[in-house]
Amino acid sequence: MIFRFSTLKAFTDSMRPKNIAFKNAFAQFRYKLGSKWNSQIFNGQISRRSYASYVYFDGPTSGPRYSFSTWYNSKYIKIGAVAVLFIGLTHIEKAPVTKRRRLMLCPQWVENKVGQMSYRSIMAEYGNYVLPENSLTAIKVKNVMRRLIYAAQHYHDPETGEEQNLFEDLHSKSIPVTDWKIHVIDDVAMHRETPNAFVIGDGKVFVFRSILPLCANDDGLATVLSHELGHQLAHHIGEKMTKSPFYITLNLITYSMFGSSNLGNLIVSLGLERPSSREMETEADYIGLMVMSSACFNPRKAPGFWSRMIEFEKRNGGSVPEFISTHPSSARRNQNLRSWIPKADQQAEMAGCGHLLQRFNNMSFF
Helix, strand or coil, X not given: CEEECCCCCCCCHHHCCCCHHHHHHHHHHHHHHCCCCHHHHHHCCCCCCCCCEEECCCCCCCCCCCCHHHHHCCHHHHHHHHHHHHHHHHCEEECCCCCCEEECCCCHHHHHHHHHHHHHHXXXXXXXXXXXXXXXXXXXXXXXHHHHHHHHHCEECCCCCCEECHHHCCCCCCCCXXXXXXXXXXXXXXXXXXXXXXXXXXXXXXXXXXXXXXXXXXXXHHHHHHHHHHHHHHCHHHHHHHHHHHHHHHHHHHHHHXXXXXXXXXXXXXXXXXXXXXXXXXXXXXXXXXXXXXCCCCHHHHHHHHXXXXXXXXXXXXXXCHHHCCCCCHHHHHHHHHHCHHHHHHHHHHCCCCCHHHHHCCCCEC
């Protein structure tokens, strides 16, 4: 026999007075003290669990049992559900350019704080290998990035034709071009070649030197930088932080169901997190292509970068399968960009980039 004691002292049957006169005397004393609940102990009308209950292996539990429906029908649960629904409906935003609707609960200052911490961490690791600002490579990267920033600040909506600042589209501040910090990291000199580039909050741009041969020219570099700028414009960091608590909750639920955190993590990761990440990467590709077209870079050169990336991956052992990756495959990205070329040409025309002389300005090589 297993038994449980409540936090309040319990009177067993042997301790309860059976004398009627004593009961009446105690009742008078009870009212003098203003203690109403004590009568329930002696009269057997207990509304709270102030008694010992017994659980038998071969029988039912003594005393009333707590009903799940009591919790489920609680007014607090209903109030909480209404509050969550209200917050959700009032924080649905549209991503720039694509107009995709998504839930955004992460404030801008949190994104900026994360960006500042990331910037300090990156500079601590790579600061000694940042190329001087007056180097030819750094100047070329800055010129491309500044054209993209200007184009994003003067973007023409293809549906309305109106000019808009994509940085202010989601109520975030627009950083002047001169305040952006653009760094080129010489990972080749570090003997740690990792072809990559990224943009973090408050206008911080990092380009690894080893990616420049894959870019081949300014159009290729614009393909890479505009993609990273697309992440910044769409606030994908904030979107990921918004979804993170939901993923954690689902992990806990799957753990309670299967008794294994590994299985739950695998289900949530492959079923939700990674598909969502690939969707954001595809969206950044599209935003980037539209922005680089508005900056008068040649959008038809964008697929060529991914063709070169495919060859690079083959030389270095291939890539992981797409369904377990956080990014779409290079072949899929190449295909997507080719399908978006007509819209990109239309965007370039709206920005006044139709003259051939503007195309020749993009023919610098590294």
